[in-house]
Amino acid sequence: MKLYLSIFLISLFIPFPVLQLSAQKAQGQIYTTTDKRAIKFFEEGTKHYNAKQDDAAVKYLKRAVEAAPDFIEAHALLAAVYEEMNQPLKAIEELKIAISIKPGYFNVLYFTLGEIEMDEALYPDAKTHLEDYLKGAK
Numbered sequence: 037m038k039l040y041l042s043i044f045l046i047s048l049f050i051p052f053p054v055l056q057l058s059a060q061k062a063q064g065q066i067y068t069t070t071d072k073r074a075i076k077f078f079e080e081g082t083k084h085y086n087a088k089q090d091d092a093a094v095k096y097l098k099r100a101v102e103a104a105p106d107f108i109e110a111h112a113l114l115a116a117v118y119e120e121m122n123q124p125l126k127a128i129e130e131l132k133i134a135i136s137i138k139p140g141y142f143n144v145l146y147f148t149l150g151e152i153e154m155d156e157a158l159y160p161d162a163k164t165h166l167e168d169y170l171k172g173a174k
Contacts, residue, residue, distance in 0.1 A: 067109055068138070074104035078113070085117055093117045101133075108134045112145060124152050143172035 067075055081096030094117055100110035115130035131149040134142070146169035153162035 067107065068141070069104040069107040069110075071104040071107070074100045074107050074110065077103060078107065078110045081110070081113060081117075085113060090117050090121050094121075106137050108137050108141060111137070112142065115148070119152060124156050128152055128156070128158075140172050143169060146172065 067078070069075065077096045077100035081093045081100060084090075084093035084096060094114065097110050097114040097117065100107055101114065104110070111130045111134035115127040115134065118124070118127040118130060128149060131145055131152070135145050135149065146165045150162045150164075150166035150169060153159075153165060
């Protein structure tokens with residue numbers, strides 16, 4: 037119970053990782069892909085996401101991950117869009133893909149995944165991913 041209370045309190049202060057991922061570009065950091073087409077699709081998807089045009093965002097983000105399957109930011113943003121569209125199972129799938137590409141690269145993805153799994157009553161998976169988040173948050 038303490039773990040879940042701690043996680044709940046942490047969740048109040050951590051936005052969806054997409055905000056952090058979007059800030060990367062503004063700070064001059066590079067993406068996890070060098071594929072120019074994938075980056076173009078990702079940036080177009082980001083524009084649609086920011087404009088609350090979820091269907092268009094999904095279209096471009098799917099193109100981004102098709103062009104560069106290891107594009108972590110695109111998978112993470114696609115998960116955020118699916119979550120906003122009330123499609124949590126698709127969000128979970130995209131987060132698992134993002135994490136599997138480079139485990140621990142964006143540690144907050146574990147938290148987001150665990151949070152969605154909790155909402156979906158997938159408690160054993162949620163516990164595992166939230167613990168993974170806490171291990172990496174040190």
